[in-house]
Amino acid sequence: MDNLIVKAENLVKIYQSGKVRVKALDGVNLIAHRGEILGIIGPSGSGKTTLLNIIGGLDKPTKGTVFIDNTEITKLSEEELVKFRLRNIGFVFQFFNLIPSLSVVENVELPLALLGVSRIERRELASTTLRELGLIHRANFKPSELSGGEQQRVAIARAIITNPKIVLMDEPTGNLDSENAKNLMKFIEKVQEKYGVTFIIATHDPIVVRQCERAYILRDGRFIEELNGQAAVNKYSKL
Numbered sequence: 001m002d003n004l005i006v007k008a009e010n011l012v013k014i015y016q017s018g019k020v021r022v023k024a025l026d027g028v029n030l031i032a033h034r035g036e037i038l039g040i041i042g043p044s045g046s047g048k049t050t051l052l053n054i055i056g057g058l059d060k061p062t063k064g065t066v067f068i069d070n071t072e073i074t075k076l077s078e079e080e081l082v083k084f085r086l087r088n089i090g091f092v093f094q095f096f097n098l099i100p101s102l103s104v105v106e107n108v109e110l111p112l113a114l115l116g117v118s119r120i121e122r123r124e125l126a127s128t129t130l131r132e133l134g135l136i137h138r139a140n141f142k143p144s145e146l147s148g149g150e151q152q153r154v155a156i157a158r159a160i161i162t163n164p165k166i167v168l169m170d171e172p173t174g175n176l177d178s179e180n181a182k183n184l185m186k187f188i189e190k191v192q193e194k195y196g197v198t199f200i201i202a203t204h205d206p207i208v209v210r211q212c213e214r215a216y217i218l219r220d221g222r223f224i225e226e227l228n229g230q231a232a233v234n235k236y237s238k239l
């Protein structure tokens with residue numbers, strides 16, 4: 001895989017609900033290079049979330065394979081997948097998904113607790129990360145005491161705390177105004193530079209797409225084109 005961190009081949013996903021059969025993915029091929037910011041863009045219903053869920057091992061494809069850094073995750077059992085995800089994949093969703101009863105630092109250290117890291121070590125690592133990311137002044141706040149932009153930055157801190165191979169984001173700016181969306185992209189670039197994280201971002205938002213090194217254009221479950229972020233914004237201004 002060398003400089004590739006993700007390789008997905010010929011992904012097909014068919015949902016069957018009652019008599020209705022939906023082909024959400026129809027032969028998708030995707031690669032991600034180590035440390036890049038990769039966009040997946042397309043209209044509602046084109047298959048973005050389905051694709052992210054399959055790359056992240058939250059869902060299985062009907063057909064096709066996904067490799068994450070030499071591990072074929074499409075071959076893993078449910079139990080193996082749970083372990084693999086915890087160590088190797090960070091998730092960030094549109095609705096921040098922080099646990100309301102926990103403070104910021106407790107939210108960030110949660111994945112480490114699930115991995116069995118000791119209380120002292122995880123508090124130290126979470127605090128260091130919050131400090132490095134300029135969030136330490138919010139460490140003892142509850143999520144409800146933060147702005148939307150701050151909540152999303154905390155969600156990113158939590159996603160990278162285990163040093164994952166990839167971070168998957170599903171419409172991370174969907175609940176942010178354009179100023180906060182711009183700041184979030186600056187933050188993501190800072191995280192990428194500092195920790196070399198690979199981000200794969202499903203989005204409609206031109207503010208996000210512009211900052212992507214590459215963007216795949218998805219239509220009806222198929223990639224129709226691959227462009228750099230700025231070219232994608234120019235060509236598909238109405239995402």
Ligand SMILES: Nc1ncnc2c1ncn2[C@@H]1O[C@H](COP(=O)(O)OP(=O)(O)OP(=O)(O)O)[C@@H](O)[C@H]1O
Nearest residue numbers: 015016017022024043044045046047048049050051
């Ligand atoms: N669990 C499911 N059961 C049946 N059909 C589904 C399921 N999940 C998704 N689909 C269908 O698969 C297609 C792709 O959905 P998906 O959620 O991946 O699109 P999306 O690009 O993320 O859209 P959006 O921008 O609205 O989030 C849609 O037609 C959707 O109705």
Ligand SMILES: [Mg+2]
Nearest residue numbers: 048049050170
């Ligand atoms: Mg979606």
